[in-house]
Amino acid sequence: MAAEMKLSQYQSLNPVIHEKTRLAIMTYLISVGETAFTELKTELRLTDGNLNLHMKVFEKHRFVKVSKAFIDRRPRTTYAITDKGRRAFEEYVSLLERILSLGRRSRLQE
Amino acid sequence: MAAEMKLSQYQSLNPVIHEKTRLAIMTYLISVGETAFTELKTELRLTDGNLNLHMKVFEKHRFVKVSKAFIDRRPRTTYAITDKGRRAFEEYVSLLERILSLGRRSRLQE
DNA sequence: ACAGAGAGCTTTGTGATACAAAGTTGCCGT
DNA sequence: ACGGCAACTTTGTATCACAAAGCTCTCTGT
Numbered sequence: 001m002a003a004e005m006k007l008s009q010y011q012s013l014n015p016v017i018h019e020k021t022r023l024a025i026m027t028y029l030i031s032v033g034e035t036a037f038t039e040l041k042t043e044l045r046l047t048d049g050n051l052n053l054h055m056k057v058f059e060k061h062r063f064v065k066v067s068k069a070f071i072d073r074r075p076r077t078t079y080a081i082t083d084k085g086r087r088a089f090e091e092y093v094s095l096l097e098r099i100l101s102l103g104r105r106s107r108l109q110e
Numbered sequence: 111m112a113a114e115m116k117l118s119q120y121q122s123l124n125p126v127i128h129e130k131t132r133l134a135i136m137t138y139l140i141s142v143g144e145t146a147f148t149e150l151k152t153e154l155r156l157t158d159g160n161l162n163l164h165m166k167v168f169e170k171h172r173f174v175k176v177s178k179a180f181i182d183r184r185p186r187t188t189y190a191i192t193d194k195g196r197r198a199f200e201e202y203v204s205l206l207e208r209i210l211s212l213g214r215r216s217r218l219q220e
Numbered sequence: 221a222c223a224g225a226g227a228g229c230t231t232t233g234t235g236a237t238a239c240a241a242a243g244t245t246g247c248c249g250t
Numbered sequence: 251a252c253g254g255c256a257a258c259t260t261t262g263t264a265t266c267a268c269a270a271a272g273c274t275c276t277c278t279g280t
Contacts, residue, residue: 049242166229
């Protein structure tokens with residue numbers, strides 16, 4: 001039933017996404033589609049400098065699209081997930097789940 | 111249906127387990143219960159120095175129990191998962207799954 | 221007894237990177 | 251002009267993964 005796979009494929013887990021903080025950011029971004037810098041910052045309890053660097057990594061890989069505007073007389077930076085980002089996330093999760101499923105066999109038959 | 115949780119809990123993902131290589135090692139160890147240094151090395155395609163360091167991290171945290179012996183006239187180092195290791199792994203996977211499930215809401219109702 | 225081989229450990233160096241803290245910029249309202 | 255907020259930049263630190271090379275130990279073959 002489970003996929004035939006070599007555990008050594010774990011090497012392909014995308015490190016851009018695997019990093020804890022960015023994994024949370026991606027998850028949030030996937031679930032809401034689009035979000036603001038401030039929202040991410042408070043939701044994930046990050047310092048602004050740190051969040052900024054993580055988002056730059058995503059930008060560099062074109063996993064998110066950034067737009068800046070003044071809304072309600074305040075600057076607002078908005079991030080939207082791109083198709084590439086969504087695909088990378090889904091691939092990551094899919095591989096991760098296949099890996100973890102190997103760790104569950106012990107509790108089941110076979 | 112899904113658990114009530116704050117995404118900011120991602121901070122609790124155990125970094126000892128979250129690291130890619132160690133996640134694969136733990137998964138393998140959980141599925142077979144006990145394994146040898148050489149087996150891990152070839153199965154996961156790691157250099158011996160690198161594998162050794164990762165296993166030391168597990169030892170330090172008492173996630174694995176090490177035993178050394180000569181078998182078939184060759185040195186053999188064997189690793190077995192401990193209860194603490196198993197609990198930590200299960201906690202990690204459980205938290206990870208709760209996090210990832212938030213990223214799936216977008217494709218479902220609600 | 222000596223050489224060689226395999227398992228595993230140690231050391232060294234390197235490069236990447238997460239993070240905090242503090243300083244900076246730009247536009248706003250008063 | 252001043253203060254404030256959003257966001258960005260800079261600086262410094264600490265961590266860490268990994269490869270490569272060298273070493274130790276025990277066994278085997280001769």
